[in-house]
Amino acid sequence: MTATMYRLQLLKPPPVVKSSILPKYSYSSFSTPTLHGKRLRKFSTVPHLCSKLDQLPESPSIVGDLLDYLNESWTQFHATAEAKRQLIDAGFHLLNENDEWDLKPGRRYFFTRNMSCLVAFAIGEKYNVGNGFHVIAAHTDSPCLKLKPKSASSKCGYLMVNVQTYGAGLWHTWFDRDLSLAGRAIVRSGDGSFEHKLVKVKKPILRVPTLAIHLDRTVNQDGFKPNLETHLVPLLATKLEETSTESKEKSSKASHHQLLMQVLSDELGCGTDEIASIELNVCDTQPSCLGGANNEFIFSGRLDNLASSYCALRALIDSCQSHGDLSSEHAVRMVALFDNEEVGSGSMQGAGAPTMFQAMRRITDCLAHEYVGEGAFERAIRQSFLGIRSKERYGMRIHNWPHTCFRCWNPYRRLWHCSAFHAQREGDMWKRRR
Numbered sequence: 001m002t003a004t005m006y007r008l009q010l011l012k013p014p015p016v017v018k019s020s021i022l023p024k025y026s027y028s029s030f031s032t033p034t035l036h037g038k039r040l041r042k043f044s045t046v047p048h049l050c051s052k053l054d055q056l057p058e059s060p061s062i063v064g065d066l067l068d069y070l071n072e073s074w075t076q077f078h079a080t081a082e083a084k085r086q087l088i089d090a091g092f093h094l095l096n097e098n099d100e101w102d103l104k105p106g107r108r109y110f111f112t113r114n115m116s117c118l119v120a121f122a123i124g125e126k127y128n129v130g131n132g133f134h135v136i137a138a139h140t141d142s143p144c145l146k147l148k149p150k151s152a153s154s155k156c157g158y159l160m161v162n163v164q165t166y167g168a169g170l171w172h173t174w175f176d177r178d179l180s181l182a183g184r185a186i187v188r189s190g191d192g193s194f195e196h197k198l199v200k201v202k203k204p205i206l207r208v209p210t211l212a213i214h215l216d217r218t219v220n221q222d223g224f225k226p227n228l229e230t231h232l233v234p235l236l237a238t239k240l241e242e243t244s245t246e247s248k249e250k251s252s253k254a255s256h257h258q259l260l261m262q263v264l265s266d267e268l269g270c271g272t273d274e275i276a277s278i279e280l281n282v283c284d285t286q287p288s289c290l291g292g293a294n295n296e297f298i299f300s301g302r303l304d305n306l307a308s309s310y311c312a313l314r315a316l317i318d319s320c321q322s323h324g325d326l327s328s329e330h331a332v333r334m335v336a337l338f339d340n341e342e343v344g345s346g347s348m349q350g351a352g353a354p355t356m357f358q359a360m361r362r363i364t365d366c367l368a369h370e371y372v373g374e375g376a377f378e379r380a381i382r383q384s385f386l387g388i389r390s391k392e393r394y395g396m397r398i399h400n401w402p403h404t405c406f407r408c409w410n411p412y413r414r415l416w417h418c419s420a421f422h423a424q425r426e427g428d429m430w431k432r433r434r
Contacts, residue, residue, distance in 0.1 A: 067289065125329065142305070
């Protein structure tokens with residue numbers, strides 16, 4: 001939840017964002033892109049944000065794509081759906097884990113699990129059974145608040161929603177923000193079947209207020225120490241008295257407020273009685289945007305780990321976008337985006353599950369059109385490498401320097417984890433080390 005600030009080091013300092021990008025991504029004039037709009041741009045290391053370069057107005061922007069991805073990906077489900085959309089637009093073929101796979105060298109494929117985990121891969125045209133896999137792994141989830149299975153609560157004339165913490169978040173930063181809900185719902189169709197649908201309420205409907213200073217005089221001396229069970233309960237609306245006994249009994253037995261279900265049904269385009277189940281995250285409605293005096297920072301939540309998810313996804317798409325990009329490749333290029341990393345990865349869709357290794361074995365077996373010697377998969381593993389996602393916390397955070405900059409936090413430790421944003425600082429750091 002803490003807004004994370006990143007220094008965009010593309011090539012030469014100090015970079016300045018082109019004026020053509022600012023109207024779209026500055027906070028004051030931000031407009032959320034549509035889900036179905038095509039935004040594929042070629043990944044490049046050219047510093048498109050450097051104002052000193054003579055560029056065409058239609059020059060692509062990696063940063064713009066990242067902001068689009070962040071603003072679409074309020075939850076792990078939306079992050080996976082956006083990744084799925086980009087892969088399909090790039091020509092990747094969607095596989096089903098329950099079906100038999102028919103894979104060909106030189107082709108690109110992907111599959112999803114639980115709508116929150118995704119594995120995509122591109123097979124080199126010169127791949128031989130036993131060759132390695134080149135894998136980048138990241139995760140789609142972030143610390144957040146989640147609605148409890150029974151969220152309906154009321155107090156002092158207010159409708160409230162009970163939430164639970166997910167992951168290790170900085171929970172004090174969730175107070176006094178414009179919050180909303182997003183996630184997925186199971187909707188009952190007319191024929192009796194069930195369908196998973198994504199839902200995102202874009203307007204702020206929730207708020208966790210803090211006490212006024214005259215009601216908590218010692219907060220600045222003693223620190224803000226909220227009770228996560230009693231204080232971290234978002235307000236939804238004021239409570240209206242039920243007119244009939246039947247409606248009172250129905251409201252008392254409901255797991256969620258009828259008003260909340262009505263808001264969700266309006267977004268889903270169905271009746272409230274057709275919503276069988278919901279899995280929702282509390283989300284900050286403030287959009288990801290460029291900031292800083294030079295518009296060189298990205299102000300956003302969920303950068304852990306959507307920044308790495310985006311980079312991995314774009315690297316795979318752009319590395320095999322043109323015809324012939326896989327013609328000389330001997331390995332399988334793979335990206336794995338897992339869920340539930342923030343809570344230990346021990347789920348069916350988490351990195352602790354054998355999802356990736358099962359996919360690698362299936363790829364190996366599928367491409368072995370005739371019998372190959374025993375141990376082909378084991379040989380492939382020995383020739384593979386895995387690049388895991390980098391923690392964005394090693395950049396400077398606006399409100400949380402100690403978490404990232406040990407040199408600034410503890411002068412008695414000689415731990416040099418603070419990022420050097422400009423090349424000229426490197427010599428200074430070496431002098432301090434000596």
